[in-house]
Amino acid sequence: MINEIISMNGYGAYVWLAFLFTLISFITLYFVTKLQLSKEQKRFASKFGSLNIEKARTARSQNIIREILSNTSNI
Amino acid sequence: MFKSFEPNKIFAITSKAPKYVLLLFIVVLTIGLTEALVLSPEDYKQSDAVRIMYVHVPAAWISLGIFSSLALFSVGSFVFKNKNFSLIAKSLAPSGFVFNIIALVTGSIWGKPTWGTWWAWDARITSMLILALFYGMYLLAWRIYEDKEQVIKVTSLIAILGVVNVPIIKFSVDWWNTLHQPASINILSTNTAIHASMLIPLGIMTAAFALFSLLIFLMKYNTELIKVKNKGLDRL
Numbered sequence: 569m570i571n572e573i574i575s576m577n578g579y580g581a582y583v584w585l586a587f588l589f590t591l592i593s594f595i596t597l598y599f600v601t602k603l604q605l606s607k608e609q610k611r612f613a614s615k616f617g618s619l620n621i622e623k624a625r626t627a628r629s630q631n632i633i634r635e636i637l638s639n640t641s642n643i
Numbered sequence: 644m645f646k647s648f649e650p651n652k653i654f655a656i657t658s659k660a661p662k663y664v665l666l667l668f669i670v671v672l673t674i675g676l677t678e679a680l681v682l683s684p685e686d687y688k689q690s691d692a693v694r695i696m697y698v699h700v701p702a703a704w705i706s707l708g709i710f711s712s713l714a715l716f717s718v719g720s721f722v723f724k725n726k727n728f729s730l731i732a733k734s735l736a737p738s739g740f741v742f743n744i745i746a747l748v749t750g751s752i753w754g755k756p757t758w759g760t761w762w763a764w765d766a767r768i769t770s771m772l773i774l775a776l777f778y779g780m781y782l783l784a785w786r787i788y789e790d791k792e793q794v795i796k797v798t799s800l801i802a803i804l805g806v807v808n809v810p811i812i813k814f815s816v817d818w819w820n821t822l823h824q825p826a827s828i829n830i831l832s833t834n835t836a837i838h839a840s841m842l843i844p845l846g847i848m849t850a851a852f853a854l855f856s857l858l859i860f861l862m863k864y865n866t867e868l869i870k871v872k873n874k875g876l877d878r879l
Contacts (some may be wrong), residue, residue, distance in 0.1 A: 576690075576692075576694070578690075579694075580691075581764060582755060583692065586748075588754065589752070593740075593745050599857065602863045605869075611869075612873050615877070619876070627876060
């Protein structure tokens with residue numbers, strides 16, 4: 569059974585190569601996108617942290633900034 | 644008219660959705676892979692090489708769908724001066740490009756055992772390669788141009804020119820003699836050349852790929868919104 573799945577009647581190399589390429593592309597795209605997102609979140613956190621109380625209060629009054637803050641774990 | 648497209652309202656959803664979409668994607672992909680690699684039957688003519696269809700076809704469909712949506716949002720951002728549309732279009736492009744590359748590479752791998760060659764300059768394959776070039780130009784334009792107004796004009800132009808290629812890809816197998824087989828599925832009619840035992844895994848894999856593109860879009864869109872807010876913090 570396992571041998572049949574691996575060899576796929578002699579087409580195994582082609583089938584597994586196609587699926588492997590797809591999987592590697594997915595994993596690469598996911599981690600690159602995740603890295604970019606966390607980089608921006610970190611940049612946001614450091615910028616927000618450097619604001620004085622008045623400016624931080626102004627920023628916090630915006631809904632979207634509250635959302636970003638609640639989704640940025642390291643603040 | 645476009646109030647529901649305001650970033651403030653969208654971000655509340657897009658920031659929470661990725662984890663659920665990722666979970667759903669893993670479940671659907673696991674079912675799809677089991678169906679595609681183990682449970683679905685081999686083809687009477689192509690034998691097990693037909694299983695490449697389960698990654699090749701969904702990737703091609705989704706790359707075409709994404710480019711059409713990207714063009715629609717690009718035109719929307721240009722016509723209605725809605726900057727959020729351009730952010731949505733920009734966030735769609737990376738997954739569309741990767742799906743296009745997957746379609747080309749898996750098609751090439753499928754071509755070797757069925758046609759005896761890795762590549763042929765036939766109408767379908769060449770037009771898909773041209774689409775990949777348009778995706779590449781679109782992504783490059785966002786990196787090259789600094790000026791917001793200019794980048795929206797340039798990317799809209801690339802998207803409009805590129806979307807002309809989409810019907811050419813679709814009908815290339817009917818308009819020209821190609822090595823590539825004609826469409827086996829017609830969504831506008833019930834006539835399909837594929838048996839249900841192969842159609843179901845194909846549908847599941849397409850759903851998995853669509854979920855993955857949604858996941859990447861959400862993550863990319865959140866990144867773009869945070870970038871905008873970072874610039875906003877600089878101005879405070």
